[in-house]
Amino acid sequence: xxxxxxxxxxxxxxxxxxxxxxxxxxxxxxxxxxxxxxxxxxxxxxxxxxxxxxxxxxxxxxxxxxxxxxxxxxxxxxxxxxxxxxxxxxxxxxxxxxxxxxxxxxxxxxxxxxxxxxxxxxxxxxxxxxxxxxxxxxxxxxxxxxxxxxxxxxxxxxxxxxxxxxxxxxxxxxxxxxxxxxxxxxxxxxxxxxxxxxxxxxxxxxxxxxxxxxxxxxxxxxxxxxxxxxxxxxxxxxxxxxxxxxxxxxxxxxxxxxxxxxxxxxxxxxxxxxxxxxxxxxxxxxxxxxxxxxxxxxxxxxxxxxxxxxxxxxxxxxxxxxxxxxxxxxxxxxxxxxxxxxxxxxxxxxxxxxxxxxxxxx
Amino acid sequence: xxxxxxxxxxxxxxxxxxxxxxxxxxxxxxxxxxxxxxxxxxxxxxxxxxxxxxxxxxxxxxxxxxxxxxxxxxxxxxxxxxxxxxxxxxxxxxxxxxxxxxxxxxxxxxxxxxxxxxxxxxxxxxxxxxxxxxxxxxxxxxxxxxxxxxxxxxxxxxxxxxxxxxxxxxxxxxxxxxxxxxxxxxxxxxxxxxxxxxxxxxxxxxxxxxxxxxxxxxxxxxxxxxxxxxxxxxxxxxxxxxxxxxxxxxxxxxxxxxxxxxxxxxxxxxxxxxxxxxxxxxxxxxxxxxxxxxxxxxxxxxxxxxxxxxxxxxxxxxxxxxxxxxxxxxxxxxxxxxxxxxxxxxxxxxxxxxxxxxxxxx
Numbered sequence: 001x002x003x004x005x006x007x008x009x010x011x012x013x014x015x016x017x018x019x020x021x022x023x024x025x026x027x028x029x030x031x032x033x034x035x036x037x038x039x040x041x042x043x044x045x046x047x048x049x050x051x052x053x054x055x056x057x058x059x060x061x062x063x064x065x066x067x068x069x070x071x072x073x074x075x076x077x078x079x080x081x082x083x084x085x086x087x088x089x090x091x092x093x094x095x096x097x098x099x100x101x102x103x104x105x106x107x108x109x110x111x112x113x114x115x116x117x118x119x120x121x122x123x124x125x126x127x128x129x130x131x132x133x134x135x136x137x138x139x140x141x142x143x144x145x146x147x148x149x150x151x152x153x154x155x156x157x158x159x160x161x162x163x164x165x166x167x168x169x170x171x172x173x174x175x176x177x178x179x180x181x182x183x184x185x186x187x188x189x190x191x192x193x194x195x196x197x198x199x200x201x202x203x204x205x206x207x208x209x210x211x212x213x214x215x216x217x218x219x220x221x222x223x224x225x226x227x228x229x230x231x232x233x234x235x236x237x238x239x240x241x242x243x244x245x246x247x248x249x250x251x252x253x254x255x256x257x258x259x260x261x262x263x264x265x266x267x268x269x270x271x272x273x274x275x276x277x278x279x280x281x282x283x284x285x286x287x288x289x290x291x292x293x294x295x296x297x298x299x300x301x302x303x304x305x306x307x308x309x310x311x312x313x314x315x316x317x318x319x320x321x322x323x324x325x326x327x328x329x330x331x332x333x334x335x336x337x338x339x340x341x342x343x344x345x346x347x348x349x350x351x352x353x354x355x356x357x358x359x360x361x362x
Numbered sequence: 363x364x365x366x367x368x369x370x371x372x373x374x375x376x377x378x379x380x381x382x383x384x385x386x387x388x389x390x391x392x393x394x395x396x397x398x399x400x401x402x403x404x405x406x407x408x409x410x411x412x413x414x415x416x417x418x419x420x421x422x423x424x425x426x427x428x429x430x431x432x433x434x435x436x437x438x439x440x441x442x443x444x445x446x447x448x449x450x451x452x453x454x455x456x457x458x459x460x461x462x463x464x465x466x467x468x469x470x471x472x473x474x475x476x477x478x479x480x481x482x483x484x485x486x487x488x489x490x491x492x493x494x495x496x497x498x499x500x501x502x503x504x505x506x507x508x509x510x511x512x513x514x515x516x517x518x519x520x521x522x523x524x525x526x527x528x529x530x531x532x533x534x535x536x537x538x539x540x541x542x543x544x545x546x547x548x549x550x551x552x553x554x555x556x557x558x559x560x561x562x563x564x565x566x567x568x569x570x571x572x573x574x575x576x577x578x579x580x581x582x583x584x585x586x587x588x589x590x591x592x593x594x595x596x597x598x599x600x601x602x603x604x605x606x607x608x609x610x611x612x613x614x615x616x617x618x619x620x621x622x623x624x625x626x627x628x629x630x631x632x633x634x635x636x637x638x639x640x641x642x643x644x645x646x647x648x649x650x651x652x653x654x655x656x657x658x659x660x661x662x663x664x665x666x667x668x669x670x671x672x673x674x675x676x677x678x679x680x681x682x683x684x685x686x687x688x689x690x691x692x693x694x695x696x697x698x699x700x701x702x703x704x705x706x707x708x709x710x711x712x713x714x715x716x717x718x719x720x721x722x723x724x
Contacts, residue, residue, distance in 0.1 A: 005396035009403040012603060020398045024386040034367035034681070036382045038562035038608065041371040041684060074436035074564065075585060078599040082583035110583055195600055200400035202436065202564045202602030221444035221472055223437060237440040238557055240564030241374060242604055246400065319396070322403060 006344035009322035010153050010297060010335040011175065011195040019249040019339075026245070038242050047241055051234070054248030061251060061260050064184050064207060069230040071206040072244050077103070077174045077193040080204065082110040084170055084189060087216045087226050088144055089115030096120060096143040096167070101128045101152035102328060103172055111147070118143070127329065128155040130292040139165045145188055151176035151294050153196075154326040156287050156333065158294035162186060176296050177205070178254060179338055180264040188212055194243060196296070197338045199250045203243035254338065263338050270336050270345045271295040277349040283356045287329065301331040303361045308332055311355055320348055368706035371684035372515050372659060372697040373537065373557040381611040381701075388607070400604050409603055413596065416610030423613060423622050426546050426569060431592040433568040434606050439465070439536045439555040442566065444472040446532055446551060449578045449588050450506055451477030458482060458505040458529070463490045463514035464690060465534055473509070480505065489691065490517040492654040501527045507550055513538035513656050515558075516688040518649050518695065520656035524548060538658050539567070540616060541700055542626040550574055556605060558658070559700045561612050565605035616700065625700050632698050632707045633657040639711040645718045649691065663693040665723045670694055673717055682710055 007014045023037075030037040031046055040047050055070045064070065073079070084107075089095060093115045097108045099122035111117045120137035123130050131152075139146045145168040151158040153175040163169065168188035177192040184190065189208045195201040206226065213227040222228050228236050234244075257263055275293060278284045278300050287299040302308045308331055312324050325331040336345060369376045385399075392399040393408055402409050417432045426432065435441070446469075451457060455477045459470045461484035473479045482499035485492050493514075501508045507530040513520040515537040525531065530550035539554040546552065551570045557563040568588065575589040584590050590598050596606075619625055637655060640646045640662050649661040664670045670693055674686050687693040698707055 003391060003394065003396050007397045007401055009397075009401065009406075011600065012401055012403060015398065015401050020390045020400070023400070024390045027389060028382045028386045029365065032365065033683075034365050035369045035371075035683065036377065038382070038385070039369055039371065039374055039377050041374060042563065044371075074438065074441075074602075076436065076599045079436075079585050082585060086583070106584075110585075113581055113583060193600065200604050201404065201600045202605055219475055221448070221475060222468075223441050223444060223472075237438045238373065238555065238563045240436075240602065240605070242562050243564055243602070321395075321397065 005319040005321050006341070006347060007322050008320065008334045008336070008340070008344070008348075010326070010333065011193070012201050013196050013335055013337050014340045015199065015246070015250060016253045016339045019246065019253055022249055023246055027242075037245055040241070042235060042238050042241050047245075050241075050245050050248050051239070054244055054251060057248065057251035057255060058205070061178060061254060062182070062184055062207075067210050068184060069208050069210055069213070069226075071208065071226065071229045072234040072239055072247070073204045073206055073229060074202070074240055076201075076204055077172055077191060078106065080172065080191040080206065081107040082113065083224055083226070084147070084191075085111040085114035086220060086224060088212065090215070090217045091115065093144045094118065094140065094142045096139045096146045098132060098137065098146070098148040098163075099124060100131045100149055100157060101155050103152065103174070104147070104149045107147060107149070107172065115144075127287070128152060128157065129287055130289040131157050131159050134161065134164055139167045143167050145170045147171070151296050153297050153335070154299070154328060156294045156297045156299040157289075157292040158296065160291070175337075176294070178260055178263070179267050179296060181260050194247055196335075199247035200243050202240045203247060205247075250339070266342065267295050267336075267338065270340070270342050271298065273342075273345050273349055274298050274334060274336070277352050281352075281356060283361070284352060287331070296337055297333060297335045299325050299329060299331055299333040305330070307359060307361075310359065314355065315348070315351055318351060320344070320351060367681040367683050368703070368709060369684050370682065370696045370698070370702070370706070370710075372688070372695065373555070374563050375558050375697055375699050376702045377561065377608070377612060378615045378701045381608065381615055384611055385608055389604075399607055402603070404597060404600050404603050412603075412607050412610050413601070416606055416613060419610065419613035419617060420567070423540060423616060424544070424546055424569075429572050430546060431570050431572055431575070433570065433588065433591045434596040434601055434609070435566045435568055435591060436564070436602055438563075438566055439534055439553060440468065442534065442553040442568065443469040444475065445586055445588070446509070446553075447473040447476035448582060448586060450574065452577070452579045453477065455506045456480065456502065456504045458501045458508045460494060460499065460508070460510040460525075461486060462493045462511055462519060463517050465514065465536070466509070466511045469509060469511070469534065477506075489649070490514060490519065491649055492651040493519050493521050496523070496526055501529045505529050507532045509533070513658050515659050515697070516661075516690060518656045518659045518661040519651075519654040520658065522653070537699075538656070540622055540625070541629050541658060543622050556609055558697075561609035562605050564602045565609060567609075612701070628704065629657050629698070629700065632702070632704050633660065635704075635707050635711055636660050636696060636698070639714050643714075643718060645723070646714060649693070658699055659695060659697045661687050661691060661693055661695040667692070669721060669723075672721065676717065677710070677713055680713060682706070682713060
């Protein structure tokens, strides 16, 4: 493990090292079957057990009520941007979206193809530096759902309070699922691309309340109906077996860590450490407003673009990789999901202090 | 490698052992970056090189002309069943489909949602035991394309001659891509789920002639337009990185084997061995008519269902696994894709002869 670096990548992102080691073995010879995991039929008893375990671990970790289905789909969260309104709006119904970043904006674009969309809040003019307070928007009574992105990977903002509304909630939790306790029963649909807190790219988790499965219009392509996948336990067609397997291993690891409640405390400690370093200096500046700060993605700037480039390069040389900010806002960004170790944050904080000392501005 | 068995699974299926071993290492620490392959950003230079190499190897192996795009998508071949007509028919145009098995039937069902579909040939009444001869169907002049499944995994049939028509060809080559030489320039779209000849489940290859990218209706969801993915080199959103990586390794392996032309000879040898064993006995019977026989999937029956169950169980105990036929036709099936070793076929043939001797019927 001596050659392992700290990887601040926003996704695909750091996974638990023991999961990688187990996956490395299983890819070659899965459970001593003499067949590699990625050669194994998805209908084999060995793989069926993998998929069942992944689902039951998730149900346990998130306390998912029995009237919710857990689906493992393909196409990324980006495919959910159109699948949600395609399945729920039928071309004519209404929905409300909160526009708090790149991913909500893309979801709004797709939703317009399938219904009447209201956007009562947008922080776009302030470079998406915050999420709304409850009193800043209203949800019309005829809305089928209120859609929000719980954590904004690029801008480093996060809803710390789930919106209070009588309307069904739909949430893209790609970048903070399983990082904190949430009450699933408040939601109609929760979805998340795997490649942050769940596992590798290539599988998308969808948690859907089962009464919603009946809403899909008849002329929907079979593969785009949630019901197709719910009825077949996500095995209507060949699922992304390897990605589901890794998700299962990550969930086992998380159970071993004490579950969501325990990791939430660790996540808070890690983020607090880094925000304290930013706040204690005039050299580093966070992007998000304090009340909206994300515990997962922390974008920050240095006094100049040149210093930022130097910072990113020197950090990488010190074993702190992936700190470059997203191209849409530039600067630096530290993504510190569940599996990112606290020692990496401590090392970054020390590096920041030392860098500031070595590279003062007048 | 002593514990490795012969895996006749129809997909996910046997992959080259050296690819599995390399993947097992790279999952943990990719190219000595100190970051596992599945933790690596899809925008990292290391992963971009992987995706570029996979595409260029494929172009070399299939002699793909420059006016074709190569896409790595998600959702399986099943998603292409609707994406093809959604992108090409615009709700009103015509297309012709040949119905030669479960997968063509499913594709026809989806196509009806997007255009006027003609089906001038179906072998369904004969349990899909053959593909048509050229003179058995005509393609109307107003058809946008002729759709056919080049190899039928379940029923073990294969088109040995590509349909001759002035119409654009669209083909699902999921189960025989790269197993034999084809002239890509005859096709508008070729697609294939990876989990047979290409790699693990979770990525779908689409090869599309670039003038077709302009045909997509404006109201198509962003993720469902081929143009979206063509414009961004399959990186509009996070791609299924691991699956693409393994495909790249399999393609490297295939180049090392001498390419498609060389593997085609080996595939023919393997299939010929097994068909000879079936034909030399009254005990085993093949499902497909001789002229339509697949070189990839060979379904066969024994005198009774009881003997089939015993055969499958004893074969598995001898290290010949995955021989159970598809639930829709029962019996046995040997899937012998590119990476399946000839020694496995030889061992199966010996096992068949011995089984027949030990379990005679009156």
